[in-house]
Amino acid sequence: MPPTGxxxxxxxxxNLEHVRKILRGSLPSQDVxxxxxxxxxxxxxxxxxxxxxxxxxxxxxxxxxxPDQVSISWFCQMFLIFAVAVQFDxxxxxxxxxxxxxxxxxxxxxxxxxxxxxxxxxRAMLLLCFYQSPTKWTSIWMxxxxxxxxSKYLTNETYN
Numbered sequence: 794m795p796p797t798g799x800x801x802x803x804x805x806x807x808n809l810e811h812v813r814k815i816l817r818g819s820l821p822s823q824d825v826x827x828x829x830x831x832x833x834x835x836x837x838x839x840x841x842x843x844x845x846x847x848x849x850x851x852x853x854x855x856x857x858x859x860p861d862q863v864s865i866s867w868f869c870q871m872f873l874i875f876a877v878a879v880q881f882d883x884x885x886x887x888x889x890x891x892x893x894x895x896x897x898x899x900x901x902x903x904x905x906x907x908x909x910x911x912x913x914x915x916r917a918m919l920l921l922c923f924y925q926s927p928t929k930w931t932s933i934w935m936x937x938x939x940x941x942x943x944s945k946y947l948t949n950e951t952y953n
Contacts, residue, residue, distance in 0.1 A: 809865060812902045816868040817860040819895050821888070826853055826875070833878035843919055849874070866903035866913045872896030873920035880924070893924050 820826060830853055834846050852867045876893035900917060 809902060809906050812865055812899055813860060813863070813868065816865065816872070816895070816899060817856060819872070820856060821875070823857050826856075826871075829875045829878040829882065830871075832881045833874045836881040837877050837923060841919075841923070843874075843916055843923075844870070864903065865899055865906045866910075866917070869896045869899050869903050870913065870917055870920065873917055873924065877920055877923045889924070893921075897921065 821829075830849060834849075838844065838846070849871070852863055853871060855863045856868065856871065872892045873896035876889045876896060879889035879892065896917070900914070904911060904914070
């Protein structure tokens with residue numbers, strides 16, 4: 794009888810492919826995505842650096858042109874970027890909660906896709922913090938602090 798691990802890997806791959814298709818299908822039009830990304834960099838990222846514009850722009854382009862080349866973690870981060878950007882958008886302020894929900898919902902799948910690469914989680918947590926209302930900032934920053942502590946532990950375990 795073959796070991797159970799042989800069956801879990803293909804099942805995980807199929808599940809992650811399905812998640813990637815859901816995320817790709819959930820993207821707004823490319824024009825809306827570009828406007829939101831621009832707003833994010835013009836407002837939020839200009840005050841508190843989260844990510845590199847060229848890298849985010851390249852990932853966004855791939856999401857439409859070749860989504861199989863984009864990690865689930867980047868899809869999650871992009872939806873969280875959209876959620877933050879909508880707060881600065883006078884045209885469309887209704888999608889923030891939806892973008893936030895999608896970005897947060899698939900974070901565990903993104904970790905499953907590449908469990909050794911978890912540093913992107915810091916960026917995702919920061920984006921989650923920026924989306925929250927000021928009344929929740931205290932609890933968010935405490936959660937963020939725990940995430941940093943966990944990340945340091947994981948990073949030290951990886952390199953030691």
